[in-house]
Amino acid sequence: DAGVIQSPRHEVTEMGQEVTLRCKPISGHNSLFWYRQTMMRGLELLIYFNNNVPIDDSGMPEDRFSAKMPNASFSTLKIQPSEPRDSAVYFCASSLAATNEKLFFGSGTQLSVL
Amino acid sequence: QKEVEQDPGPLSVPEGAIVSLNCTYSNSAFQYFMWYRQYSRKGPELLMYTYSSGNKEDGRFTAQVDKSSKYISLFIRDSQPSDSATYLCANDMRFGAGTRLTVKP
DSSP, rough: OOEEEOOOOOOEOTTTTEEEEEEEEEETOOOEEEEEEETTTEEEEEEEEEEEEEEEEEEOSSSSEEEEEEEETEEEESSSSSSSOOOOOEEEESSSSSSSSOEEEEEOOOEOOO | OOOEEEHHHHHHEEEEEEEEEEEEEOOOOOOOEHHHHHHHSOOOOEEEEEEESSSEEETTTOOOOOOTTTTTEESSSOOOGOOOEEEEEETTEEEEEOOOEEOOO
16 A cells, blocks of 8 residues: 655745645545644644544634545645745544544645745 | 643663653543654654553553553663654544654664
């Protein structure tokens, strides 16, 4: 299995631009998670889906952030408009179930907003 | 208060030392506990997965859960330079801050 695949690996953009991060979970996994990692705040859960349905988006910082999962093999995290404080590493993870399950992480997207 | 609290370190030890990493958690409903290891510029990977109180051993690694004090620990015996990484404790989908460990040859 190829594991969780994220793209792009690196993204550099200017403040105000729209950013779209992509994720392909492991085939057969029913849950997908988006995390953001910074030195100051560690690994924060932004949102998770179970069977393509958003279950908990309480970690999404503000309305500029949105996430979708149109099918079992694809998810996007969009930031519009982007701000310098959004600079972080964004990870996608998948698991067999939503709770108490082992998470498998992608390699992350390093986002820099100038 | 974060649901999972972890001292971010950093922690530096000589090769061969025993390493102790610790976390506390606040929600008594937590039943499953995990330790993840994250190398630089990589995503976290699952290292240990435990349920209920007690110890679980896997090679040089031992995970310990004390539900009475809401305390979870990871011990690394005979630490190696290749163990240098950030170690994150987790419950369910919530993570501690991670402890950065360096094992010096």
